[in-house]
Amino acid sequence: MLSPIASTILYPALIILQQELQTSETVINSLVSIFIYCMAIAPIVWAAYSDEFATRRKVYLASMMVFIISTIICAISKNIWLLLIMRAVQACGSSAVLSIGAAIISDIYVSTERGHAYGLFYLAYWLGPFIGPMCGYLTEYFGWRWMFWFLAIYGGVIIIIILCFLPETSRTVSSPTDASTTTRFNPIAPLKLLRYPNVTLVVIYVSIISSTIHLQYVSVPRNFSQRYNLSSSTIGLLFIAPASGCAFGSLLGGKYSDFVLRKKIAENADSSYPEMRIHSAWSGALLVPCSYLAYGWLLENNFNLIVLMILWFLGSLGTLIVFNSLSSYLVDAYTTRSASVTALNNCFRFMVAGTVAILEPLMEDFLGTGWTFTFIVSLGVVSALFVVVVYFKGKEWREIGDLKNTESSDHVV
Template sequence: MSIADHASSHHSVTESSHTEAEVTVDPAIEEKNIESPSAPPAKRYPETDLDKGIVGWDGQDDPANPQNFSTGKKWGLLMLVSAITFVSPLASSMFSPAVGYVGEDLGISSEILLAFSVSIYLLGYTCGPLLLAPLSEIYGRRIVLSCANWFLVIWQIGCALAPNIQTLIICRLFAGIGGSGPLTLGAGVIADLFPIEQRGLATAIWSLGPLIGPSVGPLAGGFMGETIGWRWIFWVLMILGGVVSLGIEFLNEETYASLLIRRKTLRLSKELNRSDLRSAYAPNQDIHISLRQTLKHGLRRPVILFIKSPIVALLSLYMAVVYGLLYLFFTTISDVFKNTYGWSTGISGLAYMGIGFGFIMGLAANAMTSDRIVKKLTARNGGKYEPEMRLPAMIFYACFVPASFFWYGWSADKAVFWIVPIIGMAPFGFGLMGLYLPIQIYVIDNYPAYAASANATLTTVRSFVGALLPLAGTPLFDSLGLGWGNSLLGFIALAFIPVPIIFSRFGQRIREKFPVDLD
């Protein structure tokens, strides 16, 4: 099925309760439904009607509409965004196994300060989305993504040349702000290009970077820090990021339908000398609205969504807890395999492949089942789709997360043969992917017109926790040891297993009770 991604400004983004007649004419409402093959053809995208002063697409098959791009073009654009989305989290973790060499080189003995130089990058992820997501819904995905990419690349130079720890921390912070761009805007690009029944696979591919990058990074960074020095980690990131950013600069194009129609409206208004024309995506909004008003309204969206949508706030907090557990997990891996098993810095990076393997298995499982499950649940629901149909799968995956903490923690604590703790990491990766993806797709499906802002809410909350929680890792494991320290995390994960059940049973009720108008 094809969908229209962007709501008219006079409609709420949660209008799933509208009548059948409205579904056939309003793109925002049609978004909430997956039609059966026998259903009559619906008017999926708003069309131009100059008699009424409305500017939309030139028919349902308008090739300028990103939803009508060829399959190859859609997946090609997604691959471009996915490539830089891999580089960004790679930069967050690639530096971590070499942090000891930084301490030696810059004369820093404080483990907390060195750990902060790693996690400060995630604080950039906390700040960046709140600015970049709304800007992409004002100026478009392409220009904002390009600027964020180059911002990430440029600050790698500052990291590589940093003469002291203070400069390194500041440069890492700004690099993180730039790196948050693809993590935030990818959700918007998926909403722009893909219909509901393809978003599970599209989101799985795009999510490879945020989840695989933190696993691959330590592997490469460990060997580089050990052989050619920690500064070369940043030079390599600069080169890799620069090559990908250059490719995006030449091959990427705008996909945000609301902006494309706004530009078309301005062009027709000038050509036809008509001041009454309005965009079909914002019929009640003056196309000549001031930049100040547009920015003020746009920059408030992620905050409004977090405050006024309890279901999004709860999902954000739940993801933040699991994400924080991931980074606490990462706190001990390198030291355990160096101190307990006598591995070198470079070889110890291989231990992260256990959790990386879990990520790949979870990704494959989600990619193969997510869209199929949604289609079946939609058919059972009389052909009507609800975003909460993405959430029941989380119940299954949540059960895998606690297992890793007990398995890895006690096998490492007792110095069991090295393969045992590595395998023990895999269930966490599998479970985390199964929790991350449904939540990610849920906000894209529920807020397609403002998917970037909705995703910014998720990214900001989880990154804030991910940045600060690892600072408690060293004191935690020093006090309790690997066995009981990881067991504590395992008990926390166990306590959160019922949460997905609550989301699945009451999510729709909560969403409909607290509708949010982001227009």
């Protein structure tokens, strides 16, 4: 929860920060956007180090120290520019949680249990954006600096837990022939995974379908305040619907993903390959476009609020089913690079989500609410065909990639 809470905790305090630090709305909003973009890029480096040197614990500890130190500096900042720089460093520190946490799950769970484990893991992540703004109300009683002191204390508790209860989980063991060679650290090594078509196509689909839920988040305040005359506090309560959908989707999606995988293994004479897990994504891939397409057009026509909340719940539920299944597939397919493939997936997902959040008001003004959702849903439906291709060709592509890597290694030796 650390990363999403740190990302959203400032929301209730943005106006107060703007007034106290005497800056513009554009600059103050940069505190949010810079966090998202750094949270997208920085995990690539953390994951590259983790996978290259086969360590999770050291990366966790280092990243948490970066987070705590930068958060303390944020708390004592006297001007917006220092706060902005430290906010970027804070994002870099907290960003390791997602990729390294996913790698730890890959280390300690077998493939038939991994989906449920990821469901619990991502449950905390997707609930974070709803908990963060609640923590932000510390501003009302203690001042905005206490938000950062709270995060620093939270980070300190996590470091203690890591030191006391988290052993090294990486199972990668260097061979004796590698002992005499010096490992070169490539901070952008995870990007090399894009040369595998199955990774690229799945990442594109996950990024697009995840951006749909972010587009909806951004569109809620203007639509529900103008169309239904709801107050900001009432609008905040509407987010219970997607929060519930994300929670159920993460938990049920994880269990369903493992159930489908075990069933397919039994049907295949107890032999398995990662693409079997993709079967569990089909239900979510169908539910998402149906829910959001109906939501967009009914919202444009000021339809019943309860019906819209049900559709929002179903769309969030479907999104998490897809996200959990395909994230687990990527880790199953590249277990030795689990941190890297997770970081790569999240990098593109955050970049697309950040871009969609910026463009959403322009799209809605130009196209209208219904056609905006129709456009993003259409992109999701087209990109879903990429996953169909991966289901049929993914195994072949991976085997070709493994063969090329083996030949390359033999040539080097």
